[in-house]
Amino acid sequence: MAKKPKIAILWLSACAGCDEAIVDLNESLLKTLEPVDIVLWPVAMDYKYSHIHALNDKEILLSVISGAIRNSEQEELAHLLAKKSKMIFAFGTCACYGGSAGLANFCSKEEIMNWVYKDAPTVVNPSGQIPQPKTRINENIELTLPEFYEQVYALDQIIDVDFYLPGCPPPPDLIINAVQHFLSGDLPPKGSKLASRTALCEVCPRNHTKPPRLEIKEIKRVHEYEADPDRCFLAQGILCLGPMTRSGCGETCISVNTPCRGCFGPLPGVLDAGAKGISMLACILKAGQSRNPKKLMNSLVDPAGYFYRFTQPVSILNQKWRRSND
Amino acid sequence: MSAYQPKIVCFSCNFGWGYLSNKSELMQKIQNWIPITCTAKIDPLFIFQAFAKGADGVLILACPETQCHYEDGEFRTEKMVLLLQNVIEAFGIQRERVQIMFARDPEGHDISNLVERMRNKINALGPLPKDIKGKGEYTYGQKA
Numbered sequence: 529m530a531k532k533p534k535i536a537i538l539w540l541s542a543c544a545g546c547d548e549a550i551v552d553l554n555e556s557l558l559k560t561l562e563p564v565d566i567v568l569w570p571v572a573m574d575y576k577y578s579h580i581h582a583l584n585d586k587e588i589l590l591s592v593i594s595g596a597i598r599n600s601e602q603e604e605l606a607h608l609l610a611k612k613s614k615m616i617f618a619f620g621t622c623a624c625y626g627g628s629a630g631l632a633n634f635c636s637k638e639e640i641m642n643w644v645y646k647d648a649p650t651v652v653n654p655s656g657q658i659p660q661p662k663t664r665i666n667e668n669i670e671l672t673l674p675e676f677y678e679q680v681y682a683l684d685q686i687i688d689v690d691f692y693l694p695g696c697p698p699p700p701d702l703i704i705n706a707v708q709h710f711l712s713g714d715l716p717p718k719g720s721k722l723a724s725r726t727a728l729c730e731v732c733p734r735n736h737t738k739p740p741r742l743e744i745k746e747i748k749r750v751h752e753y754e755a756d757p758d759r760c761f762l763a764q765g766i767l768c769l770g771p772m773t774r775s776g777c778g779e780t781c782i783s784v785n786t787p788c789r790g791c792f793g794p795l796p797g798v799l800d801a802g803a804k805g806i807s808m809l810a811c812i813l814k815a816g817q818s819r820n821p822k823k824l825m826n827s828l829v830d831p832a833g834y835f836y837r838f839t840q841p842v843s844i845l846n847q848k849w850r851r852s853n854d
Numbered sequence: 855m856s857a858y859q860p861k862i863v864c865f866s867c868n869f870g871w872g873y874l875s876n877k878s879e880l881m882q883k884i885q886n887w888i889p890i891t892c893t894a895k896i897d898p899l900f901i902f903q904a905f906a907k908g909a910d911g912v913l914i915l916a917c918p919e920t921q922c923h924y925e926d927g928e929f930r931t932e933k934m935v936l937l938l939q940n941v942i943e944a945f946g947i948q949r950e951r952v953q954i955m956f957a958r959d960p961e962g963h964d965i966s967n968l969v970e971r972m973r974n975k976i977n978a979l980g981p982l983p984k985d986i987k988g989k990g991e992y993t994y995g996q997k998a
């Protein structure tokens with residue numbers, strides 16, 4: 529009997545929602561995964577990293593990796609799978625763009641450590657201890673912990689990625705579609721995102737209620753205002769990232785009367801979600817006759833967090849650390 | 855310490871600024887001057903890329919209120935700048951590093967002075983932090 533292709537499924541800095549999305553395939557999961565051998569899936573199976581080390585290089589057909597990278601253990605595992613796999617699949621928005629975990633990049637490591645281990649009101653830490661990568665217990669024993677990095681990285685900032693599937697988490701139809709592509713060998717070009725190339729607005733059931741010229745005079749926030757369940761959010765003055773977000777999510781947020789937050793990431797060709805968001809909103813925010821736009825522009829609470837909710841690590845300004853010393 | 859010379863990128867609208875000047879001569883004099891047909895054409899991306907490529911400040915010279923060739927381009931740009939200033943602050947970049955001015959200067963006599971004035975202001979702020987908010991140079995992996 530021909531050997532089944534090997535697949536690894538791994539979470540890094542993830543919430544497990546992406547793993548859950550795979551489990552949620554239910555019966556079709558069994559069918560989908562029937563033709564493969566799973567060699568690693570921490571959320572569902574017992575395994576040892578030594579088993580992976582023991583494999584030949586490129587012996588794994590496909591590694592499905594969810595989550596961003598924040599510490600040295602995650603980076604080490606990503607490199608290990610890159611070495612052992614023919615293809616790397618960045619699964620879910622955290623792996624593709626850094627995801628919501630990437631918002632932590634708006635704080636420094638020091639600020640995070642101080643808050644979590646010292647300053648948060650629920651913390652009791654009289655000696656002010658902060659976890660260290662190495663702690664000497666006695667002459668013979670030194671304990672180690674993975675190193676917490678200065679920032680969160682998207683997967684392709686650490687290893688080469690062959691395919692991407694955004695989504696927080698990716699929806700079942702796109703997961704099954706991706707698996708079928710991998711198993712049949714009928715693959716799009718390397719670097720492809722295995723998702724739609726159109727904006728969410730194009731498939732949104734509320735799109736026909738959008739006026740030809742959008743103008744927002746006052747930003748309304750979802751928790752302050754009861755949204756009309758059938759009208760375009762932007763037409764109601766509630767911010768929605770549908771115009772600049774890739775579709776494919778199944779309009780799940782829209783269908784529960786919640787505006788799009790952009791989890792599928794920006795459209796193809798967009799280099800920076802924030803830049804797109806700024807141009808989009810600067811156009812439609814209408815600042816009255818007085819021509820004093822300051823108040824309206826400042827009424828957008830936490831604009832950086834809003835525009836980069838899922839993509840901070842891959843934003844241009846965050847990547848300034850790559851800048852050479854010229 | 856005076857070795858630090860802030861790099862300023864200056865965008866100006868072709869309808870209000872320097873259209874009667876000898877542009878190529880003026881360009882020799884003013885480094886990183888980018889005349890553009892309507893400042894509303896400036897994508898926020900251009901400003902981010904300017905910072906990423908080493909600019910310390912971005913100056914936008916737009917037309918005076920109500921004098922935009924396209925009705926309200928200068929106003930759209932102003933709104934964009936206000937939003938963008940709020941965004942860059944979250945990345946540890948002071949809002950003063952992006953400035954917009956509304957005036958007209960067909961001969962382009964003032965452009966180099968305005969750039970110089972901006973340079974002095976940015977000089978007082980110091981260089982743009984290379985490692986924003988203490989993010990160190992990335993060394994552990996091979997991919998950086």
Ligand code: SF4
Pocket residue numbers: 541542543544545546547594595619620621622623627628629695696697698
């Ligand atoms: S993409 Fe969403 S569901 Fe997946 S790990 Fe990240 S936060 Fe969780």
Ligand code: SF4
Pocket residue numbers: 728729730732733734735738759760761762763768769770771782787788
């Ligand atoms: S802006 Fe939002 S609510 Fe309006 S059509 Fe687009 S996705 Fe739908």
